Amino acid sequence: SLYPSLEDLKVDKVMR
């Protein structure tokens, strides 16, 4: 596909 994947951006990182 032409545009970058957003998969790894969808996961919210938990704030410690």
Add this chain to the structure above:
Amino acid sequence: KFTDLFEKMVPMQVQQSLSIASSRKADLVNRLVGKLREATNLCNGVLASLNLPAALEDLSGDSVPQSILEKSRAVVQQGGLHSIEQLIKDLPELLQRNREILDESLKMLDDEETTDNELRAKFSQRWNRTPSGDLYKPLRAEGSNFRNVLDKAVQADQVVRERYNTHCEMIALLCKPESELCAAIPSANPANTLQGSEVVNVLKAQLQQLDEVKRNREVLEEEIKAVTFDMTTKFLTALAQDGAINEEALSTTELDTRYGAHTQRVKQNLCAQDDLLAQVQTSHQEFATLKQSNAEANNREEVLKKLASAHDSYVEISSNLKEGTKFYNDLTEILLRFQNKCSDIVFARKTERDELLKELQQS
């Protein structure tokens, strides 16, 4: 109303000679007619192998190939040039909207970090809370990921735009109604430019002459069949005078007299056809090479290829744009969540800062 039932009765010798003579005549007629028919078959075969006269007939034809018509219909059905033009126009705005959300989020962090640093400089170790810089590290990492993704998207937009620029002209042509499309393709049949050219006129004239030769043949065939050939009186006379019948000599002489001219005309007809077929083949050779080498032919191929690839690019561009639009919309949602996170933490930090400041001033 008297009819003599014995009128036809002749001596046995005469009867036998008549039957031999009639089979001679049948052989001759069959041979002549057979040659004419054979010549016609040969002529049809040669013309068919040269795709004549069809090749000459569609000179005036300028039809658009079926496959191109189907591609044109498909593109129009999907909204034609206008629909992808609109989407391409939207891309920069979608990009800008995402950029602004990201920039605002990071600016919030920057501003708060700046005040935190200023207060730390002012109160030094008494300003003992975690520095904002440390706290915001994961958020800034996330921010830089977003920036990378947006930079890649900008490149993708560029690729789509270039692809669009390369093919938009042909796509526009493909969306035109069939008549305009047909007119825009350099003569659908390269020979079209040959229309009215010497070689085509010569070829047409030769085909007309061939038609005439064939028509003559039909007339000739009827005449041959119509020839009357009755040896009865000759045989009767011969028998009376000589007491014997030299059937072969008498028959062949009579056949020569009766069919000599027809035989000659058959021969001429066949020769005429042989000459004409040889000429047609030479002219066709010239016609075919002209057709091949004709610059128009190349032009036509080029345009048709471009039209076909325009259709394929249209499909590709449409899917690129669909993907791109989805990408930006999905990213906007993610960035809005990110912006909320930033504003929440900055708000918490500000509240904490105000309490800390109050404590310090009281002490």
